[in-house]
Amino acid sequence: xxxxxxxxxxxxxxxxxxxxxxxxxxxxxxxxxxxxxxxxxxxxxxxxxxxxxxxxxxxxxxxxxxxxxxxxxxxxxxxxxxxxxxxxxxxxxxxxxxxxxxxxxxxxxxxxxxxxxxxxxxxxxxxxxxxxxxxxxxxxxxxxxxxxxxxxxxxxxxxxxxxxxxxxxxxxxxxxxxxxxxxxxxxxxxxxxxxxxxxxxxxxxxxxxxxxxxxxxxxxxxxxxxxxxxxxxxxxxxxxxxxxxxxxx
Amino acid sequence: xxxxxxxxxxxxxxxxxxxxxxxxxxxxxxxxxxxxxxxxxxxxxxxxxxxxxxxxxxxxxxxxxxxxxxxxxxxxxxxxxxxxxxxxxxxxxxxxxxxxxxxxxxxxxxxxxxxxxxxxxxxxxxxxxxxxxxxxxxxxxxxxxxxxxxxxxxxxxxxxxxxxxxxxxxxxxxxxxxxxxxxxxxxxxxxxxxxxxxxxxxxxxxxxxxxxxxxxxxxxxxxxxxxxxxxxxxxxxxxxxxxxxxxxx
DNA sequence: GCCCTGCCTTGATGCAGATCAAATGGGAAC
DNA sequence: GTTCCCATTTGATCTGCATCAAGGCAGGGC
Numbered sequence: 384x385x386x387x388x389x390x391x392x393x394x395x396x397x398x399x400x401x402x403x404x405x406x407x408x409x410x411x412x413x414x415x416x417x418x419x420x421x422x423x424x425x426x427x428x429x430x431x432x433x434x435x436x437x438x439x440x441x442x443x444x445x446x447x448x449x450x451x452x453x454x455x456x457x458x459x460x461x462x463x464x465x466x467x468x469x470x471x472x473x474x475x476x477x478x479x480x481x482x483x484x485x486x487x488x489x490x491x492x493x494x495x496x497x498x499x500x501x502x503x504x505x506x507x508x509x510x511x512x513x514x515x516x517x518x519x520x521x522x523x524x525x526x527x528x529x530x531x532x533x534x535x536x537x538x539x540x541x542x543x544x545x546x547x548x549x550x551x552x553x554x555x556x557x558x559x560x561x562x563x564x565x566x567x568x569x570x571x572x573x574x575x576x577x578x579x580x581x582x583x584x585x586x587x588x589x590x591x592x593x594x595x596x597x598x599x600x601x602x603x604x605x606x607x608x609x610x611x612x613x614x615x616x617x618x619x620x621x622x623x624x625x626x627x628x629x630x631x632x
Numbered sequence: 633x634x635x636x637x638x639x640x641x642x643x644x645x646x647x648x649x650x651x652x653x654x655x656x657x658x659x660x661x662x663x664x665x666x667x668x669x670x671x672x673x674x675x676x677x678x679x680x681x682x683x684x685x686x687x688x689x690x691x692x693x694x695x696x697x698x699x700x701x702x703x704x705x706x707x708x709x710x711x712x713x714x715x716x717x718x719x720x721x722x723x724x725x726x727x728x729x730x731x732x733x734x735x736x737x738x739x740x741x742x743x744x745x746x747x748x749x750x751x752x753x754x755x756x757x758x759x760x761x762x763x764x765x766x767x768x769x770x771x772x773x774x775x776x777x778x779x780x781x782x783x784x785x786x787x788x789x790x791x792x793x794x795x796x797x798x799x800x801x802x803x804x805x806x807x808x809x810x811x812x813x814x815x816x817x818x819x820x821x822x823x824x825x826x827x828x829x830x831x832x833x834x835x836x837x838x839x840x841x842x843x844x845x846x847x848x849x850x851x852x853x854x855x856x857x858x859x860x861x862x863x864x865x866x867x868x869x870x871x872x873x874x875x876x877x878x879x880x881x
Numbered sequence: 882g883c884c885c886t887g888c889c890t891t892g893a894t895g896c897a898g899a900t901c902a903a904a905t906g907g908g909a910a911c
Numbered sequence: 912g913t914t915c916c917c918a919t920t921t922g923a924t925c926t927g928c929a930t931c932a933a934g935g936c937a938g939g940g941c
Contacts, residue, residue: 457779459872463787467779478772485776512761519768523727526771527734529778530706530716536785537832538712541898575919583786588898590920606907607919623708790928824889834929839890855937856889 445477451494546622694726700743795871
């Protein structure tokens with residue numbers, strides 16, 4: 384599906400430090416590499432709504448999300464916007480070998496990022512193949528997610544789009560906070576407009592289709608943001624996904 | 633734009649052999665690695681229309697396109713189809729670390745692929761960091777292309793979509809066959825239906841919009857497939873692209 | 882020459898979602 | 912409490928593209 388399932392390594396919660404180590408390096412730990420990463424890292428924090436970087440700006444760092452949510456969006460001259468990625472904790476942003484940002488990166492919640500200046504990071508990549516292999520895996524996951532999203536954008540109906548997005552968020556939420564009960568409850572991390580930008584819809588259509596899913600009993604709403612998924616299989620069915628709805632690994 | 637500009641290395645034409653060396657290895661050549669790749673490669677050819685592999689099938693090889701064009705498509709149970717990638721000569725297909733195909737791969741023209749069994753290829757990657765670095769670059773390019781295509785699918789009109797596709801093909805054609813004259817002429821490598829599957833449209837809409845661009849003088853047609861771009865800047869303008877329409881590198 | 886087949890074009894109509902517009906409601910500041 | 916603000920909902924209408932339905936046309940087999 385469009386949003387990749389974050390790979391939450393089991394020891395993530397135990398480590399208050401920068402998560403890039405877990406995603407990019409820890410899998411094949413080496414204390415020397417870790418030390419070098421540790422040494423060059425620095426933190427940046429942003430408030431909800433703040434822009435991290437504008438498309439086209441010089442970008443002399445790479446980073447990973449420690450906490451909060453950021454979005455990648457593209458904008459046409461006339462203002463039409465399309466979100467092309469959602470950055471969750473442990474996700475990586477920035478492109479070794481490119482010096483300008485290709486997308487607007489915006490904090491949708493308060494955001495903490497762990498950054499590395501690009502040049503030394505690139506040097507580290509050159510000398511430690513583990514890291515580029517890890518980055519390759521992550522990038523391939525993102526590519527799969529982007530292609531899954533292309534199917535959604537090109538061929539799904541508004542109702543299917545909404546159900547797909549809810550299913551993704553629900554699944555991610557379950558993996559982050561394993562359930563006691565059978566019901567899945569979560570807070571939408573996006574406004575209706577942000578959902579629209581992600582799904583290639585207008586905010587009015589998003590609102591209408593969310594209401595329709597509520598009327599049909601697929602979900603329940605508490606306030607505008609808190610969603611209860613009454614029947615996850617039904618949600619997947621509405622989303623038009625394959626039986627498992629899962630992400631091939 | 634959606635289709636990445638193929639990186640045509642200058643010596644590509646001079647080498648009749650498998651192109652993966654140029655994309656994945658040659659940039660930082662090492663005769664030993666080349667010899668190992670050379671040793672394990674084998675060729676497979678397909679006729680136009682043939683399916684290379686179905687989504688979900690076991691895929692025990694990776695490959696690069698030597699000649700011809702292949703497509704990556706996803707299909708929903710009810711038959712809705714979305715093309716998510718177009719493979720041109722020198723493009724790579726297959727995913728180290730995954731054992732099943734994620735998409736249908738189909739030859740749209742006669743196709744020759746240079747294949748490597750997955751296991752030994754993965755072993756080679758582990759021992760030669762150059763290759764995973766090269767694969768990372770290629771994958772990042774594909775990711776950018778996929779995200780550009782998300783903007784097209786989510787926010788562009790039918791007319792803009794057609795113009796965008798024509799602009800991409802035209803630009804690729806220019807880079808492959810440098811022009812003598814100012815006019816760009818090429819044969820469409822896709823049927824109307826394939827264009828529709830790529831653009832998230834129906835084939836009727838594709839046909840109508842191509843005709844409209846012809847009526848408006850943006851392009852000329854000779855038969856159904858041969859296209860002349862009368863004014864490339866005008867085409868880019870219709871496509872709704874940024875001034876250069878180019879691909880950030 | 883003929884017909885057949887696949888691809889493409891063109892026309893008529895319908896509808897999902899966009900657009901325009903107004904109302905609702907909840908939270909924060911006071 | 913009241914007011915303001917802004918996200919959201921809801922309603923009315925419009926429209927771009929899909930859908931349904933006929934042709935047209937070029938190439939290949941005979």
